Amino acid sequence: MSAHKNPRQFPANTREALANAPLQKTLERIKLGFQLFRMAAMQELPELESLRTALAAAKDRALAHLPHYLEQFEKNVIANGGQVHWARSASEAIAIVSRIAREAGVKRIVKSKSMLTEEIGLNAPLIRDGFEVVETDLGEYIIQLRDEPPSHIIAPAFHLSRADVTQSFRAAHTHLDPKRDIDDRKSLVREARQVLREKFLAADLGITGANALIAETGTVCLVTNEGNADLSMTHPRVHVAIAGIEKILPAMDDLALQLRLLGRSASGQRMTVYTSLRSGPRKAGDADGPEAFHVVLVDNGRSQLMRAETREVLRCIRCAACLNHCPVYASVGGHAYGVTYPGPIGAAFQPAISGIAATHHLPSASSFCGRCESVCPAKIPLTRIMRHWRERGFGKGVAETPNAIALKLFAFAARHPRLFRAAMKLARPFWHLPFGPMAKWRKHRNAPPAPAGSFVARVQQRRKP
Amino acid sequence: MSARDDILAALARNGASSVPPANAVSASPIPAIATKRDAEAFARFAALVKESLAEFVEAPDDYAAMREIAARAPKSLPIAISPQKEIASLDWAGAGIEARIGASPDLPAGVSMADSAIAETGSLLFFSGANSPVLAHFLPDIHFALVRRSTILPGLNDALALARARAMPSTVNFITGPSRSGDIEQTLELGAHGPRQLVVIVLMDR
Ligand code: SF4
Numbered sequence: 001m002s003a004h005k006n007p008r009q010f011p012a013n014t015r016e017a018l019a020n021a022p023l024q025k026t027l028e029r030i031k032l033g034f035q036l037f038r039m040a041a042m043q044e045l046p047e048l049e050s051l052r053t054a055l056a057a058a059k060d061r062a063l064a065h066l067p068h069y070l071e072q073f074e075k076n077v078i079a080n081g082g083q084v085h086w087a088r089s090a091s092e093a094i095a096i097v098s099r100i101a102r103e104a105g106v107k108r109i110v111k112s113k114s115m116l117t118e119e120i121g122l123n124a125p126l127i128r129d130g131f132e133v134v135e136t137d138l139g140e141y142i143i144q145l146r147d148e149p150p151s152h153i154i155a156p157a158f159h160l161s162r163a164d165v166t167q168s169f170r171a172a173h174t175h176l177d178p179k180r181d182i183d184d185r186k187s188l189v190r191e192a193r194q195v196l197r198e199k200f201l202a203a204d205l206g207i208t209g210a211n212a213l214i215a216e217t218g219t220v221c222l223v224t225n226e227g228n229a230d231l232s233m234t235h236p237r238v239h240v241a242i243a244g245i246e247k248i249l250p251a252m253d254d255l256a257l258q259l260r261l262l263g264r265s266a267s268g269q270r271m272t273v274y275t276s277l278r279s280g281p282r283k284a285g286d287a288d289g290p291e292a293f294h295v296v297l298v299d300n301g302r303s304q305l306m307r308a309e310t311r312e313v314l315r316c317i318r319c320a321a322c323l324n325h326c327p328v329y330a331s332v333g334g335h336a337y338g339v340t341y342p343g344p345i346g347a348a349f350q351p352a353i354s355g356i357a358a359t360h361h362l363p364s365a366s367s368f369c370g371r372c373e374s375v376c377p378a379k380i381p382l383t384r385i386m387r388h389w390r391e392r393g394f395g396k397g398v399a400e401t402p403n404a405i406a407l408k409l410f411a412f413a414a415r416h417p418r419l420f421r422a423a424m425k426l427a428r429p430f431w432h433l434p435f436g437p438m439a440k441w442r443k444h445r446n447a448p449p450a451p452a453g454s455f456v457a458r459v460q461q462r463r464k465p
Numbered sequence: 466m467s468a469r470d471d472i473l474a475a476l477a478r479n480g481a482s483s484v485p486p487a488n489a490v491s492a493s494p495i496p497a498i499a500t501k502r503d504a505e506a507f508a509r510f511a512a513l514v515k516e517s518l519a520e521f522v523e524a525p526d527d528y529a530a531m532r533e534i535a536a537r538a539p540k541s542l543p544i545a546i547s548p549q550k551e552i553a554s555l556d557w558a559g560a561g562i563e564a565r566i567g568a569s570p571d572l573p574a575g576v577s578m579a580d581s582a583i584a585e586t587g588s589l590l591f592f593s594g595a596n597s598p599v600l601a602h603f604l605p606d607i608h609f610a611l612v613r614r615s616t617i618l619p620g621l622n623d624a625l626a627l628a629r630a631r632a633m634p635s636t637v638n639f640i641t642g643p644s645r646s647g648d649i650e651q652t653l654e655l656g657a658h659g660p661r662q663l664v665v666i667v668l669m670d671r
Contacts, residue, residue, distance in 0.1 A: 029650075029651045033651045044498055045496055045498070046496075046497070047494055047496040047497070050494050051494060051496065054493050054494055058493065061486055063481065064480075064481060064482060064486070065481065065482050065483075065484070065485060065486055066476050066481045067473045067476050067477055067481055067482065067483035068482065068483050068484055068485050070472075070473070070476075071473075071483070072485075080633070080635075086467070086468040086469040086472055087468055088468045088471055088472060092468060136658065137648070138646045138648040138649070138657055139646075139648035142648065142649075155647065155648060155651065156648070157648050157649070158651070160649075161650060162649055162650055165649055185649045185650065185652060185654050186654060188649055189646060189649070189654040189656065189657060190656070192657070193656060193657060193658060196658065197570070197658070200658075201570055217629065217633050219633060225644070225645050225646060225647070225657070226644055226645065226646050226657035226658045226659065227603050227644040227657065227658040227659025227660075228657070228658045230599065230602075230603050230638065230658075230659065231600075231603055231658055231659075233636075234599045234600055234603070234636065235600065245472065245476075252622075252625040252626065252628075252629060253493045253622055253625070254493065255621075255625060256493065256620070256621040256622045256625055257493045259621055260496065260499075260621065267647070269641075270513070270585075270586050270587070270641070271586040271587075271588055271639065271641045272641070273517070273640065273641050273642050273643070273644060273645060273659075274638065274639070274640060274641075274644075274659065275588075275638075275639035275641075276636065276637065276638050276639070277628065277633070277636065277637040277638075278635065278636060279633040279634070279635055279636075279637075280633075280635050281635065282593075282635055283634075283635050285594075285595040286593055286594060286595060286635055287548065287567075287568075287593070287594070287595060287596060287597060287598035287599075288568065288593070288598040288599055288600050289593060289599060289635050289636055297472075299468075299472045299475070303472055303475035303476050303479060304475070304479070306475075306476055306479035306480060306481055307479045307480070308480065311479075311480075
């Protein structure tokens with residue numbers, strides 16, 4: 001069973017996920033973990049609502065003037081001694097990183113967790129170009145060994161058990177004693193630390209993502225709990241930070257705001273263990289730090305999302321609260337979506353990157369309960385944006401599902417009252433038949449008993465004097 | 466057209482502006498937890514350091530701090546001391562510690578001095594510099610972090626303003642507890658890549 005799924009096969013993927021007993025057990029942890037932690041962390045923040053409103057406003061301001069802030073950011077990075085590169089697409093971004101590595105004479109690359117590099121598929125081409133590329137976030141490292149995509153945007157190995165990890169480490173770390181005991185979590189973490197420490201110390205290039213880009217100072221902000229971003233961006237002689245253009249914040253006070261909400265929304269932490277700001281390469285006289293610092297600014301569909309109908313999705317700070325509170329994600333996990341960003345944020349964001357034809361199932365994979373937007377720290381109207389993509393899907397005729405056909409039939413009938421009434425009469429006996437199309441539809445839904453007499457008949461009845 | 470021009474043009478086509486907003490300052494509300502001062506700030510900092518799974522120690526002076534370190538560090542091994550003047554110049558030998566100045570990947574224990582601390586989050590704040598290697602806070606297994614009580618700031622905005630006032634050092638680190646990972650079965654394990662143990666020693670200057 002491959003973890004790499006196709007979003008076009010979403011309904012089949014979900015059936016497979018629902019029948020996967022170990023996965024279902026793992027998914028139970030969402031409620032007891034992420035949801036409770038978040039709730040507890042918000043207790044000491046009675047100002048939560050005004051902070052969410054302020055973050056939405058700060059991001060909106062950044063987006064409304066994005067060309068200005070991007071240019072300001074670029075100017076300041078250069079003033080700090082760094083370099084800025086611009087990539088329209090995934091392939092341009094990959095080519096830029098590969099060129100930087102080649103020109104710097106790099107052999108070994110360590111990477112800190114970055115969803116953007118998953119989105120553009122950075123690792124495989126770099127390895128093809130002859131570089132060693134090692135993921136250093138523990139979860140990312142595990143799934144790299146297993147050749148799987150992440151299943152959660154902040155907990156990439158969420159779907160795996162300890163036994164899976166033990167097995168992967170035994171298969172990969174053949175230089176270690178095959179009889180060693182690595183059945184418990186502590187020894188697994190210790191072994192990963194030891195193996196990866198050597199990789200950090202040997203690497204020439206560290207690649208990180210970016211949690212925020214601060215325009216007024218030309219600063220890249222990174223947060224981790226493990227410290228892997230810090231080792232990646234400090235020890236190797238070159239640091240490349242790769243970031244979506246929407247990561248811009250105008251000022252440091254906006255960063256304070258984002259940090260207050262990011263950790264709490266994500267994992268219920270006031271502050272992730274390590275929050276680090278990189279403003280340029282090492283200065284003359286600095287004790288350590290990279291000799292060269294590059295920022296790669298990536299568009300890859302984002303400028304198209306700037307249109308009014310979808311702009312708010314670019315406020316996203318990738319906290320994963322929407323996934324953690326989504327009943328669909330909690331039922332099927334991340335892999336079933338078959339895209340980089342699962343859950344509500346994926347349904348709102350991924351169509352812009354992968355096209356609506358490939359992803360039209362995702363905005364439909366929602367009960368529209370709205371929990372995602374009630375917890376989103378940036379107040380993104382996720383359901384409205386999902387509806388937008390649904391409409392686009394129908395409009396483009398890509399969603400020729402039974403639902404779409406049924407809706408078209410309904411629309412036709414609704415415009416022809418006589419036909420409608422006749423159809424209703426005919427349909428009534430079929431409503432509760434244990435076979436046929438209605439039975440299929442009722443399999444996962446409650447159908448209330450059909451009332452005696454149609455709606456129209458009842459209205460007419462009541463009007464009678 | 467270059468990629469840069471293309472991206473900027475696409476943004477402009479979709480309604481984004483290339484001039485700054487008329488009023489440049491955003492009014493960001495400061496929550497009550499980020500406004501504590503003096504004794505209140507210290508109490509919050511102490512509580513949050515402990516919550517972050519770090520050890521919290523008060524030391525009346527440098528010598529007390531060195532004794533606390535000697536009591537906890539692995540015996541018979543040198544300790545890596547960050548070359549920051551304030552701590553590199555202390556009489557480590559007098560406290561029975563073999564000091565090795567500089568960050569070291571080979572020594573299990575290391576000491577560095579924080580530039581400031583934050584009551585709002587229980588974080589330590591470190592600025593990189595000529596005598597302040599970033600790796601001093603990440604390489605050791607046991608990290609002893611000294612911080613002066615008088616440098617504790619109320620909140621994140623104050624800390625970021627301080628970094629700006631220092632002309633943005635090339636690296637600024639906020640550290641809140643020892644390194645950890647929840648990546649295996651969503652269960653916390655300490656010491657993923659950075660220190661497994663963090664000992665925060667507050668020098669009680671007034
Ligand atoms: S959409 Fe909102 S809740 Fe979801 S990841 Fe982005 S910021 Fe977090």
